[in-house]
Every structure is written in structure tokens, then in C-alpha cells.
Amino acid sequence: MSHESTVPGERDDPVVRAAEVPEPGAVTIVVPTFNESANIRELLHRITESVPARLPCEVVFVDDSTDDTPDVIFRAAQDCPFPVTVLHRDEPAGGLGGAVVEGIRAAGSDWIVVMDGDLQHPPCLVPELVGTGERAGAQLVVASRYMKGGSRAGLAGGYRIAVSRAATWLTKSLFPRSLRGISDPMSGFFAVRRSAVAAEVLKPLGYKILLELAVRGRPRTVTEVPFVFQDRFAGESKSTATEGMRFLRHLAGLRTASPLARMVAFGLIGASGFVPNLVGLWALTRLGVHYVPAEILANQLGVAWNFLLLEHLLFRERRRHRRWWDRAGRFALLANADLVLRIPLIALLVREFGVGALPATALALVMTFLLRFVGTEALVYLPRRSRGAAGRGAPGADEPKPAGSGSRTARRTV
Template sequence: MDLSIVVPTYNEAPNIAELVTRVASATSGIRAEVVFVDDSTDGTADEIRRVAAEAVIPVRLIHRDIPTGGLGGAVMVGFDAAASDICIVMDGDLQHPPEDIPRLWRRYVVGDVDVVVASRYSGEGTNGGLAGASRIAVSKSATLLTKAMFPGRLKGVTDPMTGFFLIDRRLLDLSTLKPRGFKILLEILARTNLRVAEVPFDFADRNAGESKASFRQG
């Protein structure tokens, strides 16, 4: 397996089929799998099982009855279970376009970086999918604050709050990470000395369902 795509989900049933279809199309020529780590209370797990039975790429489900650590904890579970050491993390709501997966992969295989960050604020990237002025303000403020707190580790990183990135899990000591909530990339970058590159992406509108982000999370 070349690539494991880790997708933490919470009540994203309407998005699963399209997500898997688009990931399968985007990863043509790459030996890829999708690992869903699901904390849902709706029918998302059943929908993942249904889609997995028909998918043209391997799709696996890990359903957590006790969702320790929130989304970040789910990502850690996905890293541990992944068949490949090279993992992409992305959301299950299609705001992270699967069509950008090859861009992250191509940048990584150049061989000079450990992490490839999909950035809303680099180059031609956009944050159009952030709904409402409050979410935009929270996102930008949190980014500025974290870059001020960790100027060395986050030097050159325009979007440490993104949930869309590629990483070589062999460089992580998972036992030292203490994920809480949404922003697992920030913790990884702050705790670990890694070589980082960015590729711009367009943060899309949510496909279906409701955002789990909130002012309190920010």
C-alpha cells in the first residue's frame, strides 16, 4: 500500500459514497486505502460498510464507541491502523477536495519533506468554505496566535490549523501526543521537528450535513 487516507467522521452519512468515489478516482495509479475512524451516533458506520462492499479501493471502518480525544484522537487511531506509513488526513465532509490528494502525494515523493500541508492561505489557496464571518475570524485569529506561540516550529507554515495534510507516521511518537479536539496538525508540528512543504487548496463548501466546528472549539 502506497498511501493510507485517514478520515475521521462524526455523523457524515450523506457524504460517504461521494467521498469514496472521488477518492478512488483521484488515486488512480496510487495503491491507496481509506480508513474511516467513526465516532458517529447516526447511520454513518452502516453507510461506510455499504460503500466499502462496492468500492474499487480498500475501505476500512473503525467505529469508536468511546471517542477519546475527539477528532484528533480519531486521527491517532487511524495512524495506528493504517496499512501504509504515508498517511493523508482529511475531513469527511468534502470541504477537502479529494482531487487534491495527488498534489500532496506528488510533493511528498520528491523526497525532501516529512509533511505536506494543504493550505488555505498559501499561493492560490482559498478559505471560501468557511461559513460566516465568525468562523473566518476565529480561523484567522487562531492561526495568527499559534504562529506567534511557536515561531520556530511553524516558520513557513501558513495554515497550521488545516485538517488536510500528508505525513510520514514513522517520524511520530504517537505515545507523546495528547490530542484534544480538532487541530491535530498543530500539535504534531509543535511537538516534532519536521520538514514541511505546503500546497495551496480551495477549501470547499460543505457537501451535506452540519459543521462540527464552533466558536468554543476555536
């Protein structure tokens, strides 16, 4: 749900209306902000100095701030020669990536340039990003720190450099095809053709929206330009350990988007459940509990472990279809039914089909694994329902909402 408010002094002149029907090559600069009031005036000044008059331009700030950043933007934009829009979100769904998706939806130009509001991404590169895209016929142009002429100089300290390098290596290893031709998938500075972006297919989580665009959007032609990552103009970095965990969860969600990859991940998560199961069994038997009830109780530890990993790594985007207690109960029933079903299945294979005990056990494990995977997908994490059936599948308070849904967005244009 969104609402639009008109601020006093808002201009209704041809400059503003021109942004609604962009000329060829026009650019919308999308800037997600969170408490960046000290950087706004300088950022708009540098954009004004950098973007030539022949390149029609608008700037869209998508703001999740808790300080006076929206008011600072509005005041600083009064003297800008291009329209400036502020979309302030009451609820920052999807984090920085969700903010970028909101900006993409609001963009009215042929090209969209995404950049940070802290001046670590130099505005002087905006015309080059768009010009390179036009000359190359590219759908996506990435500003890269890791190609010749680029530099990560603005990364503060060896720790951040190491984290950035590790994240780059990990993403390129996980998505070699989607990221072919992109040397800096962690870049937050890029230009994309509006025609190449389907905002409804993006499911951002955290701050690495370029990865989301490249993997889900699959642009046909990608090119790069080098850039030197600058020092922050003012304020402090918003990178935290929490953002790092969100990034890892996002990677897991992207990598397991296909059914085959999801089944492999399901099996790996299931195998990891043996660790808490065995630890629990050891602890209970040490306490004197008989091995039969100890095995039953220890199995529940493995079930709980698997459920938590599935919730946060594999089926995060499907949690909205049922309440958490309903999902947990259904998963526990399926996981325990697996034990009950496996022994009769082994006996059937041995007695009726003459299969040896060892291969029968292996075959039963495979069969029950497939049944458990299909059952978990179909009965625990139901696919998205149509609007008419949404009543029972409404998201609970514990479940994530898609970026841009259910949040109120106030729009102000200068």
C-alpha cells in the same frame, strides 16, 4: 482495549492483504467522522476518481458517530477498488484529534493523508500531496488555504473567517519555530510520512491535530501545496464554542510543555489570583468582618482560583495521577504554607544576613514561589508512574483519558 469483528462478506483477497505490506509510495487516507452519513458515498466516489491505480491506497474511517454512518460506509465501500476500514469508537477520547491518532496507528502505508469527511477537503489533491512529499523529500506536506493559489472560500460567514484568522495568528505567534514554513497551521488536510509520526507522543485535544503533529513531532522537512477550501457537501459544521475552548486549552498545554514555560505560566496564574483575593477581601470587610479573618478567607478565594486555572490550563495532562480532592487539598496546604513560611524567612534575611526589608521581602517572594512551583509539580501533580505503581494513581471519573486508552474500538474492513 479493542476488539476486532469480521463482517459478513468481508473479502480475504490479495487486494486486502496488499494493504498490510504496502508498496513504496502507498497512501492511507485517514478520515475522522462524526455523523457524516450524507457525505460518505460521494467522498468514496471522489477518492476512487482521484487516486490513480499506480498509487496503492486504503481508506481508514475513524468514526465517533451516533447515527448510521458506519453502516453507510460499509455499504458504500462494497464497490471501491481499494480496502476500506471502519474503526468505530464507543468513547471519543481526544475528540477529532484522538480519532486521527487512532487512524495513524491503524495505517499500513508509507504516507498518511488526513482529511475531513465533509468534502471541504478535495480528494483530488491526495496524489499531489503525496507526490510533492516524495519529490521534496518532506516528512510533512500541508494543504494551505493561505498560500498563493489557495482560498478559504468554503468558510461560511465573516465570523468563521475572523475566528480562523485569529487562531492562525495566535498559533504562529506562540510557536514561531515549530510552525516555520507552515502558513496554515489550522489546516485539517495534510500528508505525513508514517516514519515521522510517533503516535505515543501525541496528546490531542479537540480538532487541530496538525498543530499537535508540528509541535510535538517536529518534522524535519515541511512543504505546502495550495488548496481551495470547499463548501460542505451535506450536513452542518461541527465547530462549536466548546471546541473553541478545547482548542485554547490545547494551546496552553502545548505552550507550557517545557519546565521553564510551565514555571512562567505558573507565576502568571499565581499573579492572577490577587484579583479574586482583593475582591473577596473588599466584600468581606464591607460586610463588617475583621480584616484578619477576612484576609484568611479571601486568600482561599485566590487559592481556589489558581487551582482551577492550573487544573484546566497547566496540568490538565497530569490530573490522572491523583483524585481531584487529593490534589485540591495538597495544593491548598502548599498555598497557605507559603504565607506561614514567608514572614519567618523575611525575618531571617533581615536579622541574620543584614538584608533590607524591601529586598528581603522580594527575595522571600521569589524563594517561596520557586518552592511552591516545585512542590506543586512534585506533590500535587506527580509525574507518570510506572505500571507497577499505577494502582494509587488510577484516573478518577473526572479526569481525562489519553486518546485510544480505555475506549472500545470496533474494526470492520471491506
